[in-house]
Amino acid sequence: xxxxxxxxxxxxxxxxxxxxxxxxxxxxxxxxxxxxxxxxxxxxxxxxxxxxxxxxxxxxxxxxxxxxxxxxxxxxxxxxxxxxxxxxxxxxxxxxxxxxxxxxxxxxxxxxxxxxxxxxxxxxxxxxxxxxxxxxxxxxxxxxxxxxxxxxxxxxxxxxxxxxxxxxxxxxxxxxxxxxxxxxxxxxxxxxxxxx
Numbered sequence: 001x002x003x004x005x006x007x008x009x010x011x012x013x014x015x016x017x018x019x020x021x022x023x024x025x026x027x028x029x030x031x032x033x034x035x036x037x038x039x040x041x042x043x044x045x046x047x048x049x050x051x052x053x054x055x056x057x058x059x060x061x062x063x064x065x066x067x068x069x070x071x072x073x074x075x076x077x078x079x080x081x082x083x084x085x086x087x088x089x090x091x092x093x094x095x096x097x098x099x100x101x102x103x104x105x106x107x108x109x110x111x112x113x114x115x116x117x118x119x120x121x122x123x124x125x126x127x128x129x130x131x132x133x134x135x136x137x138x139x140x141x142x143x144x145x146x147x148x149x150x151x152x153x154x155x156x157x158x159x160x161x162x163x164x165x166x167x168x169x170x171x172x173x174x175x176x177x178x179x180x181x182x183x184x185x186x187x188x189x190x191x192x193x194x195x196x
Contacts, residue, residue: 101154117141
């Protein structure tokens, strides 16, 4: 009896491509060091439209910047993973300037945390899990919140970075908004002054 061949998965396609990528030494075009050539760190959104557009719009090549991608380019808390990455980029990897780049038409604009939690329940996350999380002092609605306006989101993230007690004095922190269709950048916040 012959086994039915399983359909190719995305993982299969990735691994097949990767074998050829390595075999043909295509990686050589991307060689660089772990230190950002332009001495910058970018906190931006995970939106798929920005994968190639944002670096091109900012004139960034492989090796120029540390790029941290997170939903909405939101720095949610001063001692979370995003801020830790910014601090490591500055102290361990030589970054000297920080850019927060949100984008128009962001999925985090007006995101309803309750809709996300309802979907989690519908996918089988049990009520006792939510209860345990609440009893641990975690406000899931706050954790999943988005923003009313991308400019507001960028300003809040810039503010958290600027006020961080470990940010070296004099490190500029800028906020920008990119158009995910054209790549046009809009300056929202510049430098390292105190936010109004």
